[in-house]
Amino acid sequence: METLEALRIELGIAKLNLIGESWGSMLALLYSSKYPENINKILLTAAVGLKSDDYLSFGTDLENRLTSEEKGKFNGLVEALSKGEVDVQEIFKIIDKYYVFNQEALEWKTPTKSNAEINKYLGQDIIKNYDLTGKKHLLKNVPILIAQGDHDIKQPSMLQESLLRFIPHAQLEVIQECGHWSVVEKPYELMKIIKEFF
Numbered sequence: 001m002e003t004l005e006a007l008r009i010e011l012g013i014a015k016l017n018l019i020g021e022s023w024g025s026m027l028a029l030l031y032s033s034k035y036p037e038n039i040n041k042i043l044l045t046a047a048v049g050l051k052s053d054d055y056l057s058f059g060t061d062l063e064n065r066l067t068s069e070e071k072g073k074f075n076g077l078v079e080a081l082s083k084g085e086v087d088v089q090e091i092f093k094i095i096d097k098y099y100v101f102n103q104e105a106l107e108w109k110t111p112t113k114s115n116a117e118i119n120k121y122l123g124q125d126i127i128k129n130y131d132l133t134g135k136k137h138l139l140k141n142v143p144i145l146i147a148q149g150d151h152d153i154k155q156p157s158m159l160q161e162s163l164l165r166f167i168p169h170a171q172l173e174v175i176q177e178c179g180h181w182s183v184v185e186k187p188y189e190l191m192k193i194i195k196e197f198f
Helices: 001-010 023-033 052-065 068-080 087-099 103-108 115-128 133-139 156-164 187-197
Strands: 016-021 039-045 145-147 171-175
Touching: 016 023, 023 039, 023 133, 039 187, 052 156, 068 087, 068 171, 087 103, 103 171, 115 133, 145 156, 156 171, 171 187
Parallel strands: 016 039, 039 145, 145 171
Antiparallel strands: none
């Protein structure tokens, strides 16, 4: 948050338009709840929620999509990754297909780099500290649009409980035949939504 605020000041931008995707949706909301006066509008896609329980349930919802065999492999790889014995790409080979509606979209995804130690630290910090439900009033004057895939791991109907009941002024636009990676799977449709909103 402080890095973004320092960048805003350095560039002399009075109010930011923020786009937050997946983890970035949490970061956008965190920044906006701390510096609401510096925000013009927020667009969230692949949104997660306002509290750590939403982050944790994302993992549970993803795991529930895995077959029994995939769960066994996934759990073994997560353990091996924590010890630095495998690359994160091995995990993505199992879970990537659950992030999209159409698996052909995976051909457009670039390889993801990840650091297991940093991810572990960030995850623990989110679990311990991420809860904006008590700060929702700080977002009430910020226009918010959520563009969520109809087949996202956090399906649009789930956002009613995790987001919309806390920030009821937020608008929800559902992207049809789209999973969690709207930026990969429906980039042109998402860009149209972004341009129209901002």
